[in-house]
Amino acid sequence: MGILSVLLWTPAIGALIITFLPSQHFKLIRWLANIFALLSFLVSCRLIAIFDNQSADLQFTEYFVLNPKLGSAYALGVDGVSAPLLALATLLSCITVLASIKLTEWIKGYYICVLALEFGMLGVFLAQDWSIFYIFWELTLTPLFFLINRWGGQKRHAASLNFVLYTMGGSVFMLLSMIAIYQHVPGHGTLMSEMSLAAKQMPEYQQILALLGFLLGFGVKLPIFPLHGWLPLAHVEAPSPISILLSGILLKMGSYGLIRAITMLPEAAIVLQPLLVFLALFGMIYGGLLAWRQTDLKAMVAYSSLSHMGIVLLGIATLNEIGLQGAVLQMTAHGLIAGAMFLLVGLLYERTHTRNIQDYSSLIQVMPRFAIFMTLTLFAAMGLPGTVGFIAELHTLIGGFQEWEGWMIFFSLTILISAAYSIRTITLLFTGPVRPQLQQIADLHTSELIATGILVSGIVLFGLFPAPLIDLSASTITQLIHQEATVSD
Secondary structure, eight states, X not given: OOHHHHHHHHHHHHHHHHHTSOTTOHHHHHHHHHHHHHHHHXXXXXXXXXXXXXXXXXXXXXXXXXXXXXXXXXXXXXXXXHHHHHHHXXXXXXXXXXXXXTOOSSHHHHHHHHHHHHHHHHHHHHBOBHHHHHHHHHHTHHHHHHHHHHHSOTTHHHHHHHHHHHHHHHHHHHHHHHHHHHTTSTTOOOBHHHHHHHHTTSOHHHHHHHHHHHHHHHHHHTTOTTSOTHHHHHHHHSOHHHHHHIIIIIHHHXXXXXXXXXXXXXXXXXXXXXXXXXXXHHHHHHHHHHHHTOOBHHHHHHHHHHHHHHHHHHXXXXXXXXXXXXXXXXXXXXXXXXXXXXXXXXXXXXXXXOOBGGGOOOHHHHOHHHHHHHHHHHHHHTTOTTSHHHXXXXXXXXXXXXXXXXXXXXXXXXHHHHHHHHHHHHHHHHSSOOOGGGTTOOOOOHHHHHHHHHHHHHHHHHHHOOHHHHHHHHHHHHHHHHHHHHHXX
């Protein structure tokens, strides 16, 4: 068994073992969940350590035919685009399990769902066959539906149903696009490499229709306007630890899939480039303005995610090397930033049982450690130099300026809006007189400090020393852009 299969199946084995344990052994269940999540993270760290940054090819590939008639195969591989997302997925899964320590109801089912969700997410990033990619994509729906529906807030039933209906609706169009390309594959295979070659031979109008189908399917998860309707409700109603995965990883599945689709259909990407940039810029401004007017902290982070993922879409839409590099960097940056913000908001809610930003003031006096971490995270969200958010946004801005020049004034407007709601949040949370009901709130304890410290350290360290993160995907991105340029010529 190769390292990719070990990484993929570790959380699945953990979920299977927990399934056969008695429900009353909740301490053992917690320990096992933490152990298997940690093992997955350690395997991903090993993968990154032995990954060859200089090679643009798929690495550690595994291949096993599943259905010769259909042409599907158990095909796994990793490149510079998927490698950082694998590490991010396993890291945030560890943080999610660690942050769930205070869960008291249906503990066994909860951890089974979390590990099953991690299994599905890893499968999406590892799959090199569109058929198993689609299976893993759909597999994430079931555990996430139960995590929101069973352990969510007051409107959890509506939130879980909205999420499933939106995602399944988009998946239908994605499946239609896959079938359309499949019909052009000699021998009818579903390997990504085979379908990519076949897609480039399709008539231009068919390529455009196929890419539109992928845009609808992946755009729901990304999300892009106006396919974002599930996002604020799901983020607000989901348990705070699950919001970490929902925003930190699930949204990246959409952008990752869109990168694969655009590199498979480069001619259609060029034709649809104006539509992509419009959706990106509109979503960035729209999400930022909505985040600015929110009083619920989780809703603010949810809408800020809509704005920040617009930056990812903008980087993809540039169709140039530095812009795509910015998109990949922003995917990692937003995963760390959104994960840290949802973690901190959840920890604050556990202590105060309110998410209304108007209910807080001068928390820096009673929760200084929380104040430091939250301020650094909000600074990263607004793209402050010295944080990974700045590195990602700078690459995207340069790539966009190379392509559209003056239109990037709208990008600058987004940065100003991000600064406005970030500074507003800092002001309301940490200034003013200490309210009587907030005087006895406990600051972050050891395990919370470890979880938050890991994410914030990543935000700062990759902001100060971004070269390892950039080098990880540089060769793959160069190759992808070269392939697009060859086709367009």
